[in-house]
Amino acid sequence: MNYSNTLQTDLIKIIKKSQNIIITSHTNPDGDAIGSMLAVHHYCNLLGINSQCIIVDNVPKNLQFLNGAEKIEVYNKQRHKQLFSKSDLIVLVDLNDIARVRDMEVPIKESKAYKIVIDHHINPKDFADYYFVNNNIAATGELIWQLFMSDPDFKLNRNIAEALYAAIVTDTGNFHYPRTTAKTHNIISQLIEAGADPTELYEKIYNQSSFNVIKLLGIALSNLKLLYNGRVCLMPLSSVDFRNTHTSFRDTEFFVERTLSIEGVSVGILITEVLEKGQFKVSLRSKEDYNVASIAQFIGGGGHINAAGATFQSSDLNSAIETIIRLIGKLFE
Ligand SMILES: [Mn+2]
Structure with missing residues (x-):
């Protein structure tokens, strides 16, 4: 498709204008999906905007420790009907194909809410109103960070720092996959300064195998x-x-x-x-x-x-x- 990226400052305006935001990501969510969703959720909290994360699978066990993960809901047609009808914005992170939300495809398509895709996979599909996509970036978490940086009022807190750290550490394979850059490390440095603890997060994300x-x-x-x-x-x-x-x-x-x-x-x-x-x-x-x-x-x-x-x-x-x-x-x- 021929998508064009919406200006980040415009995306911030769209988010700030919204009152009820649904945040979602792909089936079998990974660290980038969960971390990116939670970062947007905590950002909405800062702004005083209602937001609800909904996905089609459970949060993986090793990511349940992240603040806010306990509030992520698994999609249920009846339970979320009202939420879909009153929401004015749907933010889809770490996916560019609506089929990857499985059962949520229909309610998302039928919803009158604006749809924003923030993603780094190749070949985005044409289903959203606004796109912020770049496949040269290692993790969607980095794009979320770029978005926040375009908001002059943005204040980083520990919840956002840990969510984005989880997103980036997992999608870079602990900072060694090809698209890991100095910029990646620069972001991570700021996340650590804001309270994300690399040792603690590694232990919780990776050393929890049964x-x-x-x-x-x-x-x-x-x-x-x-x-x-x-x-x-x-x-x-x-x-x-x-x-x-x-x-x-x-x-x-x-x-x-x-x-x-x-x-x-x-x-x-x-x-x-x-x-x-x-x-x-x-x-x-x-x-x-x-x-x-x-x-x-x-x-x-x-x-x-x-x-x-x-x-x-x-x-x-x-x-x-x-x-x-x-x-x-x-x-x-
Ligand atoms: Mn990803």
């Missing part, structure tokens, strides 16, 4: 296979693996990164069997200019050049793996 999840990681690591002369690493997990460890595909968030720690591997693939029959999830990670978003798009997904994913149908795990391996071959043509 014993079962680490056992599952052990199975995932022992399932690894090298392909394409060692340039691709495949990490499959079957429904049996999940059942044996009492875990689910939601517990695999940081697994696929492990594949890229292997010498010579440029592309990592995690394929998981979702509980619903015939559904598979693939998470792709890459180095350099291997564009895994282009692969995910073939099966209805998307993402970034070096990190992408999709959910797709297949008859069984083996054929799901075959599909992905065939598609990955396109990167080496």
Whole structure:
């Protein structure tokens, strides 16, 4: 689509003019989704504007400690009907495709509220009134920060600092993914000064795995296979693996990164069997200019050049793996 970014100062004006704001983000929310939503929510609190965060899944356990996370609601058609009809602004963060809000797609589309998208994924879809998007930025949290900086009255507090820190630390993979810049660190420096504690936040975000999840990681690591002369690493997990460890595909968030720690591997693939029959999830990670978003798009997904994913149908795990391996071959043509 041909979107054009709205001036940040105009976005601030639109927010300040609003009375009832709904803030939302994508299904299976990650740190950037939750942190960005909460930062906007706390900003609205500062301004005395009503805002409610609504998503279609629960807040992941390791992000529930963030202030305000307890107020995030899971979408319910009946319960939120009134809220949608009275809201005058919907802020969508860390997503650029309305399909990624699943059941909320219809109420958002039908709502008369203005819609603002703040995001850093590639190929934004045309469904909102205002866009503030930039895919050269590592985390949506950084864009939220830029937005706040264009408000001369903005005052950073600890709640906002921790929310944005969580957003940025997770989407930069602890400050090492390609789009991590001096500017990223500059923002982080200000967040730390405002009370975000790196040690405490790391502990709460990353060191909270259950014993079962680490056992599952052990199975995932022992399932690894090298392909394409060692340039691709495949990490499959079957429904049996999940059942044996009492875990689910939601517990695999940081697994696929492990594949890229292997010498010579440029592309990592995690394929998981979702509980619903015939559904598979693939998470792709890459180095350099291997564009895994282009692969995910073939099966209805998307993402970034070096990190992408999709959910797709297949008859069984083996054929799901075959599909992905065939598609990955396109990167080496
Ligand atoms: Mn993000």
